[in-house]
Amino acid sequence: MFAMYELNDNLFNHRRQRHQPKLKRWRYAGLILTYRCTAACRFCYYSCSPQATGLMSAATAIEAWEGLVRIAGENAKVHITGGEPFLYFERLSEIAEQAHQLKLTGLDSVETNADWGENEREISDKLKFLDSVGLDRLKISWDPFHEEFVEFRCVQRLSTIARKVLGPERVLIRWEHYLTHPSGIRSKNEPEKHVILQEALKSDPCRFTGRAAETLGQWTAQYPVEYFQRQQCQNALLSAKGVHIDPYGNVFNGQCSGMVIGNITQKPLDALWKTWQPDQDEFWKILYLSGPCGFIDQACGIGYPLREKYASKCHLCTDIRRFFFDKSLYSPIITPKDCYGKY
Ligand code: SF4
Ligand code: SF4
Known part of the structure; x- marks a missing residue:
């Protein structure tokens, strides 16, 4: 049995009354092994692409994993994502193997775009290895956005072999219906692609952060800024249930990419959770109380x-942060460049 923290071990929670919402105990961590990716999907929550960089060290990954276990005990769930983590299979294996040897909680999942699924023997060997070091599930990302970059045959091959090696219940395809009905987007012209992608967005809405804000935000933009006046981010900040940690050790709250709570190369993850007070620091306090509208006067003023x-x-939040990033404002919170498409 692993020990875990009490809610009141967090400084913010400690000040709260019984009935007031509290910062949840982080119990998942998505380790962004690299920002580099074989694809450059329009709806990427970061700005991953073949030109992007970064590679998480095994030491940073294990530090993150151990920190999460200290916070959440046996409920800690770690998944490895990217970018495309199979671009660095050796590092991925090293991390999974070390965690397994240290008897940390198992590796919940690895997320992939399947672009590496060319060679049957290689696929089988890699999956068998990950299975042997505790991988629970393989998640394959597949929809028209990925289909713009990834060969359908790779997704078919990887999903077929993965189901044999791991068993069908341990392979998730997001989304399965595009496996039986691929959109054929690669052979379309740009206006036709827009129609297909708009349809995909309607059935599976995305969060407009990272590249998604830049490339897709305007497609579905329908609300004037006043609409967001009373939409603060208290709930998103307190209820995230987990974090993403990038190759450099930057910690993002939940899915809020490009805003750094702290860096685990400077402060362990559990110490970050214990000391983070979203209503105290100037930047977080604005989001906590007013949402991104709280930045508008300052942003428009410059x-x-x-x-x-x-x-x-x-979308509003990311657009303003991109503007602040270019002016080096709120550094080191608004970072890294890989979330804002600057390499
Ligand atoms: S969405 Fe996934 S596959 Fe697409 S560019 Fe981003 S990390 Fe790569
Ligand atoms: S508006 Fe910003 S802080 Fe609030 S949930 Fe969205 S990305 Fe996160």
Whole structure:
């Protein structure tokens, strides 16, 4: 049995009354092994691409894993994602093997775009190895956005072999229906692609952060900024249930990419959880109390061009942060460059 923290071990929670919402205990961590990817999907929550960089060290990964176990005990769930983690299979294996030897909680999943699924023997060997060091599930990302970059035959081959090696219940395809009905987007012209992608967005909405905000935000922008006036981010910040940690050790709250709570190369993850008070620091306090609208006066005062319409609160948030990033404001919270498409 692993020990775990009490909710009141967090400084913010300690000050809260019984009935007030508290910062949840983080119980999942997505380790972003690299920002590098074979694809450059329009709806990427970061700005992953073949030009992007970063590679998490095994030491950083294990440090993150151990920190999460100290926070959440046996409920700690770690998944490895990217970018495309199979680009660095040796490092992925090293991390999974070390965690297994240290008897940390098992590796919940690895997320892949399947682009490496060319060679049957190689696929089988890699999956058998990951299975032997505790991998629970393989998650294959597949939809028209990925289909723009990834060969369908690779996804078919990987999913077929993975189901044989791991068993069908341990292979998740997001989304299965595109496996039986691929969109054929690669042979379409740009206006036709837009139609296909808009349809995909309607059935599986995405959060407009990272590249998704830049490339897709305007497609579905329908709300003037006033619409978001009373939409603060208290719930998103307190209820995230987990974090993503990037190759450099930067910790993002839940899915809020490009905003750093702290860095685990400087402070262990459990110490970050214990000391994070989203209503105290200037930057987080604005989001906590007012959401991204809280930045508008400051941003417009230094030249931020307010758009007529936004797709969502997160689109507005990312757009303003991108502007702040270019002006080096709120550093080191608004970072890294890999979330803002600057390599
Ligand atoms: S969404 Fe996934 S596959 Fe697509 S660019 Fe981002 S990390 Fe790569
Ligand atoms: S508006 Fe910003 S802080 Fe709030 S949930 Fe969206 S990305 Fe996160």
